[in-house]
Amino acid sequence: MANSTITWETTTVTDIGFDLTLWSKLNITADYYYKVTDDILLRLNVPLIIGMTAPQQNAGKVENKGWDIGLDYNDKIGSFKYRIAGNLSDVKNKILNLKGINETGLTVNRENEEMYSLYGLEATGYIQPDDYDASGKYLYANQYGNFGPGDIKYKDQLTVDTNGDGIPDAADGVINSSDRVIIGTTIPRFTFGFSFYGEYKYFDLNVLFQGVGKGNGYIYGQGIQTFVEGGTVQEQHKNNWTADNRNAKFPRLAFNEPNNQQNSSFWMKNAAYIRLKNIQFGYSLPKELLLKYSINRLRFFVSGDNLLTVSRFWDGFDVEAPVSNGGFYPQTKTFSLGLNINF
Numbered sequence: 374m375a376n377s378t379i380t381w382e383t384t385t386v387t388d389i390g391f392d393l394t395l396w397s398k399l400n401i402t403a404d405y406y407y408k409v410t411d412d413i414l415l416r417l418n419v420p421l422i423i424g425m426t427a428p429q430q431n432a433g434k435v436e437n438k439g440w441d442i443g444l445d446y447n448d449k450i451g452s453f454k455y456r457i458a459g460n461l462s463d464v465k466n467k468i469l470n471l472k473g474i475n476e477t478g479l480t481v482n483r484e485n486e487e488m489y490s491l492y493g494l495e496a497t498g499y500i501q502p503d504d505y506d507a508s509g510k511y512l513y514a515n516q517y518g519n520f521g522p523g524d525i526k527y528k529d530q531l532t533v534d535t536n537g538d539g540i541p542d543a544a545d546g547v548i549n550s551s552d553r554v555i556i557g558t559t560i561p562r563f564t565f566g567f568s569f570y571g572e573y574k575y576f577d578l579n580v581l582f583q584g585v586g587k588g589n590g591y592i593y594g595q596g597i598q599t600f601v602e603g604g605t606v607q608e609q610h611k612n613n614w615t616a617d618n619r620n621a622k623f624p625r626l627a628f629n630e631p632n633n634q635q636n637s638s639f640w641m642k643n644a645a646y647i648r649l650k651n652i653q654f655g656y657s658l659p660k661e662l663l664l665k666y667s668i669n670r671l672r673f674f675v676s677g678d679n680l681l682t683v684s685r686f687w688d689g690f691d692v693e694a695p696v697s698n699g700g701f702y703p704q705t706k707t708f709s710l711g712l713n714i715n716f
Contacts, residue, residue: 374419376428383411400445407438409469417472432472435488439464456570461586466560477550479593479636480559480696491557491591491696493636494548495528499614499624515547517632523614523625524632525639530554556638557589559696579653585692590644592687593636594698609688644695646684648704652677670715678707 390404413433416426443460466487476482481492502522504512511520514529529544530552536542545551563586571578612622624633655674663671682704686692694701 374423374425374428376430379414379429379431380412382413382431385409385411398446398448400443402443403441405440407436409436410434415471415474417474432470433468434470436467436469437464452574454572457568459565459567461563461565463563464560465562466558477553479591481555483555486555487558487560489559490555491559491589491636491641493553493556493638493641495530495552495554495556496637496639497526497528499619499621500524500526501619502616514544517548517635518630520630520632521625522616524627524630525624525635525637527552527635527637553636557591557641559589559591561585561588561644563587575657575659577655577657579651579655580649581651582647583650584647585645588644588695589641590686590690590692590695590697591641592690592697592699593640607689642687643685644692646682646686646692648679648683648693649681650679652680668714668716670713672713674711674713676709676711678709679704680706 386406386408388404388406390402393401395401411434412431413435414429415432416428417430417432419425419427439462441460441462443458445456445458447454447456449455468482468484468486468488471482471484473484474482475484477492479492480489482488483490483492500511500516500520500522504522504526506512513526516524516527527548529546529548531541531544532551533543533545534541564584565586566581566583568582569578569580609622612618614621614623614625624639627633653674653676655672657670657672660670663669682692684692686695689703690697690699691701691703693704
């Protein structure tokens with residue numbers, strides 16, 4: 374179906390900020406903003422009797438609010454010149470209106486939640502032998518398939534309304550799609566960067582760090598299933614649950630069993646990180662040695678990229694691709710030697 378009445382989205386922004394310079398050395402920039410976007414295109418439900426795909430309509434509304442701050446300091450001590458700079462940003466995202474549309478899947482959009490929130494079961498650990506009575510009966514909510522000790526245990530959410538007030542107040546004793554909840558967000562809360570430049574006579578040094586202060590990451594598919602979906606077995610996959618290893622990183626090895634393959638908070642981890650993005654060290658020849666060759670500057674340098682990353686994310690996965698099935702090639706360490714000549 375076509376919709377001849379659709380229009381552009383409308384964004385309204387309120388921003389309060391200031392720029393400050395002190396002692397001709399320190400520069401400070403700060404902003405607080407509140408942004409609301411209306412008339413976001415959505416595909417709302419239409420009666421199935423129409424027999425055609427629903428058109429896009431101007432229906433969604435989203436807000437973003439947060440702040441940014443940047444600092445830059447320049448100074449010198451004798452022959453040593455240096456510059457230190459840093460920035461920090463915070464953003465809170467919230468969907469205000471989706472006209473009642475509730476998406477399903479790993480990442481979803483839900484009213485009063487952040488865009489592209491992670492949606493799944495709430496994992497509470499592993500099923501242990503102690504979770505069975507003397508006759509071998511499991512004492513908690515039934516999980517998926519032929520579950521057993523070493524499989525992921527999921528929380529039975531309140532999905533049953535026992536008193537008729539429209540508010541779920543009891544669990545039904547079975548783990549299924551009704552037990553899925555918002556378990557995290559893919560939008561990082563804090564992002565930051567830090568750089569340093571130093572110069573002493575003929576030597577110079579550049580250093581750049583960047584990272585995320587608060588965020589969630591998730592792996593799925595071949596990233597979590599050993600030997601299936603074309604997944605490559607990694608060293609960490611040896612750390613599976615056994616009776617003698619009950620605090621393992623991965624659940625028990627099980628073939629063609631669905632319980633551990635469900636989208637859940639078990640596969641979500643802290644995606645905060647700090648990365649040494651680049652470091653470069655250079656040496657420039659004295660200008661008096663270059664005059665007779667009509668060269669203004671000749672500089673040798675050695676550079677390294679992605680030399681260090683500190684995070685608690687899954688080993689072998691790129692924390693900058695926080696929702697991944699392992700199909701992303703990881704960030705590589707790169708070393709370079711170079712020569713700059715300016716005439």
